[in-house]
Amino acid sequence: MKNAVGREIPDELLVDGREVYRGNNALDGKEYVKAGPKVRSFVKPQESKVLENIREAIVRCGLRDGMTVSFHHHFRDGDYIINKVMAEVAALGMRNITIAASSVGTAHDPVAKMIEDGVVTGLQTSGIRGGMGEAVSWGKLSTPAILRSHGGRVRAIESGEVHIDVAFIGAPTSDEYGNARGRGGKSDCGVLSYAMVDAKYADKVVVITDTLAPFPNFPPSIEAVDVDYVVVIDEIGNPKKIASQAARFSQDPRDLMMAESCARIMAATPWFRDGYSFQAGAGGPSLAVYRFLEPLMRERGITMQWAIGGITQPTVDLLNRGLLRCIVDAQDFDIGAVQSVHTHPAHYEISTSQYANPMNKGAFVNKLDFVVLGALEIDTGFNVNVVTGSDGILRGAPGGHPDAAAGAKCSIIVTPLVRGRIPTVCDRVVTVTTPGESVDVLVTDYGIAVNPRRPDLIDAMKEAKIRLSTVEELKDRAYSIVGAPDDIEFYDRVVAVVEARDGTLLDVVRQVKPYEL
Amino acid sequence: MKNDRRAEAKNRLRRTMMFVSAQQPGLMKDAWIYRPDSIIFDLEDAVAENQKDSARFSLYHILQAVDCGGVERIVRINGLDTPHWREDVRVSVAGGADGIRIAKCEKASDVQEVEAAVEAAEKEFSTEPGRTLLMAAIESPRGVLNASAICEASERLFGAAISGGDFRKCMQTRYYPDGVEMAAARGNLLLAARAAGVQCFDTVFTDLGDMEGFRAEVLMNKKMGFDGKSIINPRQIQPVHEIFTPAPEEIRQAEKIVRAIRENADKGIGVFTVDGKMLDIAFLPGAVRTLALARASGLYEGEL
């Protein structure tokens, strides 16, 4: 059945109440009952929940074949938790495990082998790169992987679509009772926003830390009331890869040129006023927008009220210079962000439910004025792909992209027209991860296009004398430079499904055919 | 080439002339999107001696395949003391470059020698005769002293550029922020260029980290009367264009002057006053240039 972005969704996937995507707000007002975890009470007073090692935690939690385990990715490429836990799971001879992670990446290449061995047969994630992406793309996973946005992941957990049997939560610090924080220790990651949701909805919760803090480790991100066991290990991650050196502005002239366009576009809309709200993706051109916003804000004498998202140094700088009143933080990408969330009184940690769940009663993203995001591909219908390479292999992350794009009054995609020889603006994206309905403006190094669904923005750009192209013109330009690419060939077999924020099916990813010239 | 069209081509706005190495096709293919006024594809210093042949093939195909969206396409050829420059001229003309920058120009006959090679190449490749313009890069004390003759050496020559790297070495000095080491050369070249009625461009500023020093130098260039500057990175474009952009008051004034001169010329009046200032036809070129600069910066959309 064809969905609202023109993608054919195989009927065999439309079971158990699964529907095709019918538009961003099709499920507005839908009523449902939240899922709850099965809780084993700790009535008898006890000193400690600390276990010997990860293996003991797995055994005590009763993890067995066919169950679902969850992980967060606040440790990014520095994460050791998934590999350590899964190595024990495999060593215990378990099979048919489903991993429900907020993201997996190149750090988890060892788990790709477990997909081939049948230890892992299900994968649900908001990002997939490296060996895991290859394994899924080549059809090694026995059930289709489920790709969700950050908000969509929370929705799936809170609505019971995914039930987590055991959540393994790496935490920079924890007390022996399980009060865990993103702060301190050897592997400071700032916040634990993704894990906050897992802790509330998983049957069993295991906190894994390398730094035991005195009780009570307060104020906690993960509360002891939700935690079954605590395991102390030598290292939970590689600090250098968890919080990278403070993000510096790109010096790449192309990034800067596009970032300047983004700022000019924002300034040409009615929402660029005192008290506006903003989110920027972590890519070079998106981050560089901050540099060009600052002079525009000073010129107009306005201040940003709140910034949200993955946080980096440029956001923190704005806060410290008094041009931003507060930061709401769901993830920290660099040391600057980590330090700020621990010290600045107006830099707040939030859960990813607060951040982006479309099915709660008020996610932050829905109050965004502007968001600036990147793309691997964008097509003439403004549909964006951030998950598959143009060769069809999974190597990206929807993350908060679909959530912020849908929520913001003005969503801007910034991307070079071509990357190497790959046209970024194309006829048809390989995979739709953010529907064109959510995307308002496209900024490239060759020109700017506004989604025809937004005549108000087209008028505002004309008023500000910002030259516009059509997205078709940009696409033609791209193809005239690099030539029209050959279509990628796929087998019929579906290796992953892409859920829209509301859980309906936005697209499917099929198994790539081997290629010979 | 018709004289008025050539005059227009020779006098086009050249605030920024950006060097791009002909050895790096990845950079050459879309350097124009940063909108410098001119791009200089460099076959000289940026290309290693054993890659000169290869760079010419890349250059030829880039010139043929990429139109650069109206940005002027100049080629810096190797010096006349090298075995490369004649083939450099051939490939530039065959590829369809708008002009050639003659490196290490020392005397009028250097320009004429290149001019003869260009004429021959235009014939060989059936290019419109006179289409390929020339500019001279002055890099030595001798060149500076011969600037006047160089600037008057060819009808094709649209301008001269001072090149500081070699010049400073010859003069036993180095870069100083106040520009004192280049003062005589800059002044002499400007005088020669203005006397010959051609454009004049300042040398590159190589420290990309020192944007303040760069801006100061560009401001000095503007005060001295340069038409523009050779640059090495897209990041340098915007500051130059900004500094060369006339103030709103200057634009209004220029508009008034152009209007008044034309109206009075129609009536046969030669000297008159605008806002209490005495004006005559000699003020026209300056005012026209001000409006052209304003238009290039998007600040003037009038009909003049």
Place this chain on the structure above:
Amino acid sequence: MNIASVAAAGSLESGDLQVTIEPADKDVHVEISSGVLRQYGRQIKKVVLETLERLDVRAAKVTVVDRGALDCTIRARVESAVFRSAGHTGAVPWGGAVKE
């Protein structure tokens, strides 16, 4: 042109390619590796063969390591390698055997 000796041109920088050409007894053999093989492998091969044909190269072994180069760069690097291999240092037939 006669492929007389092993010659190479180009680089492995992004947007470029490296072309190596070697003498062969008969026929032209082309080997291509590229990050965009799926989308542009066919086109790359076509451009390489067309360029060789224009230069009248009848026998050669050509190895292309592509880094996302555009067609115009592919032509330039193949030509450069062929001219080097043939020991050609004189005037290049711009717009003749060498053209877009």
